[in-house]
Amino acid sequence: MAAGVAAWLPFARAAAIGWMPVANCPMPLAPTEKNKRQDELIILNVSGRRFQTWRTTLERYPDTLLGSTEKEFFFNEDTKEYFFDRDPEVFRCILNFYRTGKLHYPRYECISAYDEELAFYGILPEIIGDCCYEEYKDRKRENAERLMDDNDSENNQEGSMPSLSFRQTMWRAFENPHTSTLALVFYYVTGFFIAVSVITNVVETVPCGTVPGNKELPCGERYAVAFFCLDTACVMIFTVEYLLRLFAAPSRYRFIRSVMSIIDVVAIMPYYIGLVMTNNEDVSGAFVTLRVFRVFRIFKFSRHSQGLRILGYTLKSCASELGFLLFSLTMAIIIFATVMFYAEKGSSASKFTSIPASFWYTIVTMTTLGSSLGLQKGVMGAPSLLPFNEQMVGDTQHRTGRYLTLSAFPSL
Amino acid sequence: MTDTVEDEMEMATVRHRPEALELLEAQSKFTKKELQILYRGFKNECPSGVVNEETFKEIYSQFFPQGDSTTYAHFLFNAFDTDHNGSVSFEDFVMGLSILLRGTVQEKLNWAFNLYDINKDGYITKEEMLDIMKAIYDMMGKCTYPVLKEDTPRQHVETFFQKMDKNKDGVVTIDEFIESCQKDENIMRSMQLFENVI
Numbered sequence: 289m290a291a292g293v294a295a296w297l298p299f300a301r302a303a304a305i306g307w308m309p310v311a312n313c314p315m316p317l318a319p320t321e322k323n324k325r326q327d328e329l330i331i332l333n334v335s336g337r338r339f340q341t342w343r344t345t346l347e348r349y350p351d352t353l354l355g356s357t358e359k360e361f362f363f364n365e366d367t368k369e370y371f372f373d374r375d376p377e378v379f380r381c382i383l384n385f386y387r388t389g390k391l392h393y394p395r396y397e398c399i400s401a402y403d404e405e406l407a408f409y410g411i412l413p414e415i416i417g418d419c420c421y422e423e424y425k426d427r428k429r430e431n432a433e434r435l436m437d438d439n440d441s442e443n444n445q446e447g448s449m450p451s452l453s454f455r456q457t458m459w460r461a462f463e464n465p466h467t468s469t470l471a472l473v474f475y476y477v478t479g480f481f482i483a484v485s486v487i488t489n490v491v492e493t494v495p496c497g498t499v500p501g502n503k504e505l506p507c508g509e510r511y512a513v514a515f516f517c518l519d520t521a522c523v524m525i526f527t528v529e530y531l532l533r534l535f536a537a538p539s540r541y542r543f544i545r546s547v548m549s550i551i552d553v554v555a556i557m558p559y560y561i562g563l564v565m566t567n568n569e570d571v572s573g574a575f576v577t578l579r580v581f582r583v584f585r586i587f588k589f590s591r592h593s594q595g596l597r598i599l600g601y602t603l604k605s606c607a608s609e610l611g612f613l614l615f616s617l618t619m620a621i622i623i624f625a626t627v628m629f630y631a632e633k634g635s636s637a638s639k640f641t642s643i644p645a646s647f648w649y650t651i652v653t654m655t656t657l658g659s660s661l662g663l664q665k666g667v668m669g670a671p672s673l674l675p676f677n678e679q680m681v682g683d684t685q686h687r688t689g690r691y692l693t694l695s696a697f698p699s700l
Numbered sequence: 701m702t703d704t705v706e707d708e709m710e711m712a713t714v715r716h717r718p719e720a721l722e723l724l725e726a727q728s729k730f731t732k733k734e735l736q737i738l739y740r741g742f743k744n745e746c747p748s749g750v751v752n753e754e755t756f757k758e759i760y761s762q763f764f765p766q767g768d769s770t771t772y773a774h775f776l777f778n779a780f781d782t783d784h785n786g787s788v789s790f791e792d793f794v795m796g797l798s799i800l801l802r803g804t805v806q807e808k809l810n811w812a813f814n815l816y817d818i819n820k821d822g823y824i825t826k827e828e829m830l831d832i833m834k835a836i837y838d839m840m841g842k843c844t845y846p847v848l849k850e851d852t853p854r855q856h857v858e859t860f861f862q863k864m865d866k867n868k869d870g871v872v873t874i875d876e877f878i879e880s881c882q883k884d885e886n887i888m889r890s891m892q893l894f895e896n897v898i
Contacts, residue, residue: 305811310856
């Protein structure tokens with residue numbers, strides 16, 4: 289708008305009539321324009337296509353090529369026109385900018401060609417109008433990303449990597465097993481030992497054979513030494529791997545905090561704690577619990593399986609929806625458990641001795657698992673949980689249960 | 701229902717074509733070339749051929765960015781819009797400018813009186829003058845030297861009335877106005893300066 293407003297200058301000056309009679313002193317002279325020429329048409333010849341416009345139109349933007357005296361360098365004396373050896377299509381947009389005050393970006397135009405033309409004519413891209421600015425920015429970003437990708441792939445293909453330190457090579461080997469044969473070997477070896485460790489955990493508990501006295505013994509106790517040796521070997525490998533990773537990590541603090549390293553530590557801790565602790569009766573119970581943590585070794589597979597990692601990311605990104613599901617289930621559990629407790633309070637043979645005691649029944653019923661535990665005996669209990677009653681486990685309930693669960697993950 | 705929709709569409713695409721160039725040249729005191737320049741600028745800002753008050757205010761605020769010129773622009777618009785239809789066509793624009801820039805002193809003073817007389821009843825009251833004065837001071841903004849006080853407009857109005865109101869009846873008529881202005885040298889000198897504006 290600023291472009292054409294200059295034409296209204298006479299009107300603005302004439303409006304001064306308003307305050308002249310009330311002014312205390314006479315009006316000063318209006319500034320006269322030096323070198324005031326009559327407005328003339330100028331011809332712009334862009335690669336053969338002739339554009340014509342008024343001189344004053346171009347002079348609206350004096351800090352561009354066409355608006356300043358810079359265009360005199362392109363003046364052709366013989367034909368009395370300004371000749372530019374540039375793209376006439378883009379020039380159309382540029383000239384429209386002078387005429388209307390708005391710079392548009394044509395969609396069919398290549399973004400880098402357009403930028404070059406703007407730079408030639410001395411026009412900043414920031415003044416592109418709102419109508420075209422989004423498109424321009426998007427195209428520019430895509431172009432920049434594409435250039436970056438090209439550069440990256442070029443660097444990768446070059447092969448002449450800058451020499452990395454031993455520590456950095458080791459870290460790269462750990463993170464990406466395909467970089468060298470040694471890394472691949474290491475990858476498969478650790479994978480094998482994780483599998484061995486998990487299988488031994490499982491086989492330990494299988495009963496195999498009896499001893500005199502007709503008592504079934506699990507394999508773990510029968511071949512205790514063998515299993516202990518296997519366990520030691522696995523833990524050795526895992527410890528060595530963890531220490532090597534810790535050594536190679538570029539940021540040790542960040543490495544220690546990462547999920548994978550916590551899993552590693554939790555997987556090998558029970559063994560060391562078991563070594564340290566004696567066969568004390570009091571703590572052996574706690575020790576047994578600790579051995580459960582050996583099952584965490586299975587999570588070490590997530591380094592080897594990208595699918596597992598993706599599952600982890602998915603759960604993390606749906607964390608809020610999962611949290612909400614948990615929260616609403618908890619609310620419903622509390623409500624119904626309370627109702628059940630008070631409904632069955634009258635009956636003496638009721639198994640719902642307290643509200644927390646009725647939690648279990650409510651959970652089992654709500655998740656449509658159903659159980660024979662704590663069938664309601666009281667009169668009021670039956671109708672209150674009628675929709676969830678196990679006798680009525682049918683299609684509707686299954687569908688409702690699944691619908692509730694699925695609706696919490698709208699983004700999946 | 702359909703009628704109102706059509707009406708709205710008609711109003712949105714109103715196109716006004718001005719009278720022929722020769723006619724305007726005869727009616728106003730501009731030459732053909734000056735009219736061409738004026739029209740090109742006018743049509744650029746208002747492609748539909750008429751200016752409404754909003755556009756008027758916007759254009760004016762670009763010339764006076766320091767203060768708030770909307771009230772003064774409102775009074776100006778009413779002065780330009782001689783037939784009071786809410787829009788200023790190119791003819792109104794040209795006739796107004798012709799008087800202001802090329803008219804006689806009498807015509808200019810007449811136009812100024814018309815501007816001050818907000819309700820167009822032939823008298824300028826103190827309230828009308830106060831409104832105009834406040835509008836002018838608003839337009840100047842805060843960056844004045846010397847700094848203006850709160851009641852400066854009121855005092856200015858008092859001075860004005862003392863000068864203009866000959867029979868002290870509280871209002872200024874057109875004759876009192878023209879007579880007083882013609883006696884004032886400053887005002888006469890200022891009027892001459894309008895000649896070479898275009």
